[in-house]
Amino acid sequence: MRLLLVALLVLGAAAHLLLPLTPLREAQAIDPGLADLILIELRLPRTMLVLGYGAALGVSGAALQAIFANPLASPDISGASSGAALGAVVGGYWLGLTQPLLLAACGAAGALGTLALLVTLAGRKADTATLLLAGLAIALAAGAATSLALALAPSPFAFYDAFDWLMGSFTDRSMSQAVAALVPAGIATLLLLRRSRALDLIALGDDVAASLGIRPRRLAMEIIALSAIAVGACVAVAGAIGFVGLVAPVFGRQVSRGHPGKALVPSALIGALLLTIADLVVRAIPLDRPIPVGVITALFGTPLFLWLVVTMRRRVTA
Amino acid sequence: MTLLSARDLAIHNRLHPTALDVQAGELVALIGPNGGGKTSLLRALARIEGASGVVAVDGEDIDEAPMARRRQLLSFLPASRDVTWPISARDVIRLGLDRDDEKRIEEMVSLFELGRLADRPVNQLSTGERARVLAARALVGNPKLLLLDEPLSNLDPYWVLHFLEIFEAAAEAGHMVLAALHDLSQLDRFSRALLIADGRIQMDETPAKLVASERFEEIFRISSANGRWAIRKPADPRSLP
Numbered sequence: 001m002r003l004l005l006v007a008l009l010v011l012g013a014a015a016h017l018l019l020p021l022t023p024l025r026e027a028q029a030i031d032p033g034l035a036d037l038i039l040i041e042l043r044l045p046r047t048m049l050v051l052g053y054g055a056a057l058g059v060s061g062a063a064l065q066a067i068f069a070n071p072l073a074s075p076d077i078s079g080a081s082s083g084a085a086l087g088a089v090v091g092g093y094w095l096g097l098t099q100p101l102l103l104a105a106c107g108a109a110g111a112l113g114t115l116a117l118l119v120t121l122a123g124r125k126a127d128t129a130t131l132l133l134a135g136l137a138i139a140l141a142a143g144a145a146t147s148l149a150l151a152l153a154p155s156p157f158a159f160y161d162a163f164d165w166l167m168g169s170f171t172d173r174s175m176s177q178a179v180a181a182l183v184p185a186g187i188a189t190l191l192l193l194r195r196s197r198a199l200d201l202i203a204l205g206d207d208v209a210a211s212l213g214i215r216p217r218r219l220a221m222e223i224i225a226l227s228a229i230a231v232g233a234c235v236a237v238a239g240a241i242g243f244v245g246l247v248a249p250v251f252g253r254q255v256s257r258g259h260p261g262k263a264l265v266p267s268a269l270i271g272a273l274l275l276t277i278a279d280l281v282v283r284a285i286p287l288d289r290p291i292p293v294g295v296i297t298a299l300f301g302t303p304l305f306l307w308l309v310v311t312m313r314r315r316v317t318a
Numbered sequence: 319m320t321l322l323s324a325r326d327l328a329i330h331n332r333l334h335p336t337a338l339d340v341q342a343g344e345l346v347a348l349i350g351p352n353g354g355g356k357t358s359l360l361r362a363l364a365r366i367e368g369a370s371g372v373v374a375v376d377g378e379d380i381d382e383a384p385m386a387r388r389r390q391l392l393s394f395l396p397a398s399r400d401v402t403w404p405i406s407a408r409d410v411i412r413l414g415l416d417r418d419d420e421k422r423i424e425e426m427v428s429l430f431e432l433g434r435l436a437d438r439p440v441n442q443l444s445t446g447e448r449a450r451v452l453a454a455r456a457l458v459g460n461p462k463l464l465l466l467d468e469p470l471s472n473l474d475p476y477w478v479l480h481f482l483e484i485f486e487a488a489a490e491a492g493h494m495v496l497a498a499l500h501d502l503s504q505l506d507r508f509s510r511a512l513l514i515a516d517g518r519i520q521m522d523e524t525p526a527k528l529v530a531s532e533r534f535e536e537i538f539r540i541s542s543a544n545g546r547w548a549i550r551k552p553a554d555p556r557s558l559p
Contacts, residue, residue, distance in 0.1 A: 069402040203403050204413060204455065211364035211394035211465075213385045258405040258439060 058271020060227035061245030066260035074246035079138030083114025084235035093153035100180030107236030111228035168241035168294030181237035188230035199261030243301025326371035350514035404439035
């Protein structure tokens with residue numbers, strides 16, 4: 001199963017890098033160096049971002065769900081993505097930051113702020129309804145604050161400028177932007193993966209985990225901080241993309257036979273695969289303006305989310 | 319041989335500084351009124367929260383032991399039977415081990431008669447069935463000290479007796495079993511009973527002596543009359559502890 005996932009991901013990544021073939025062929029005909037330039041300067045950063053952002057969403061979603069003991073906790077539902085967007089908007093349009101790495105830091109700070117607020121409001125062992133409502137309230141507040149920050153921004157073009165980016169976009173991202181997002185996200189993702197055994201043990205309850213020497217509160221803080229860094233850095237560069245962080249872990253746990261911690265690696269692979277497919281769809285749609293990739297993930301993600309809610313309700317009433 | 323030695327165990331507001339020694343092979347019941355500190359003592363022994371003091375099993379300080387060693391020294395079974403995730407019963411038992419040991423897992427599956435249930439997601443089992451799976455998880459690593467919070471609740475009579483047999487077998491093999499109990503009907507199966515109230519060990523006796531004592535009746539506010547338990551009516555309600 002894992003092998004199949006890896007094979008699919010390699011295939012998807014190759015397709016993402018090489019498709020559409022026509023411009024590459026035409027460039028090749030003119031000058032082989034030009035084709036290389038297109039591949040390395042234009043397409044490679046985009047493919048790397050798509051894979052890295054997808055993996056970061058999958059891992060953080062799975063880790064947040066494990067630590068909140070709730071299959072509906074995820075970067076988007078918890079308001080972390082909205083907080084990251086707010087952080088990046090404030091950093092970019094108000095503080096005038098242009099360095100991608102600094103913007104990524106602003107995104108991470110915003111995500112951390114919203115997650116900290118969520119834990120304060122709802123608590124870590126909140127029931128699903130409280131978690132969803134608190135997350136929704138935070139996401140709405142962060143969204144409104146983002147709009148306000150854009151409307152009042154010194155630059156008159158801020159609103160127009162930010163529209164595409166806010167819903168998630170990989171168009172025309174440079175290598176330095178990709179690196180700024182992927183280095184912090186990559187480190188945070190690796191550190192999250194190292195906690196997968198602890199997250200499996202915490203499935204037996206905080207007390208059992210603590211009796212084995214795990215510190216549940218500390219683990220929760222680490223998971224929240226690392227998820228905020230992973231998602232926040234990516235949001236700052238490529239916008240807030242919904243549903244991947246929610247849906248990938250659901251499939252990830254199918255692979256891990258229900259284990260929330262062992263689901264981290266498959267969730268990363270599935271997250272990367274889902275976002276690759278979504279971005280391939282965006283590029284395949286023949287329109288003059290590119291559609292934000294977040295629109296595609298939301299279109300496909302919403303039905304899956306509803307299905308999840310219905311099956312959860314059935315399990316509760318059964 | 320003293321296998322468990324705990325000194326100055328304390329949790330703010332819930333457990334006063336407590337010392338406890340337990341010999342290998344002892345089957346110890348923790349009884350006491352609700353909120354008296356049974357669970358707090360178990361949690362302090364399992365080093366679950368910031369309890370002060372030192373717990374040593376077989377001469378080893380638990381706080382210093384790495385996870386793999388801790389598993390050999392003690393295991394804790396919480397009173398809650400909740401598992402959020404759809405992990406199979408067999409895999410839940412496996413989480414009690416550091417290294418895969420299929421033979422040992424199968425031993426537990428047959429000891430707790432889980433054959434038919436072993437591959438079903440544990441969150442879809444009944445509470446009593448889940449209690450068996452979680453107890454198997456606590457026992458699979460063969461730890462020297464078993465700390466069990468309400469291990470006999472949610473069980474039907476067959477399983478109450480079966481669990482007691484399993485605990486007795488563990489004690490005979492030289493392990494220590496500490497179990498918090500609500501229901502006192504099985505108390506005589508234990509070799510030693512601790513009466514815990516107001517965050518202190520009030521009595522440390524054999525079950526028979528303990529139940530026969532005046533202090534027991536005082537603390538539980540019940541008294542035995544004609545072979546039955548009845549609520550003790552205090553002469554003056556203000557004299558309640």
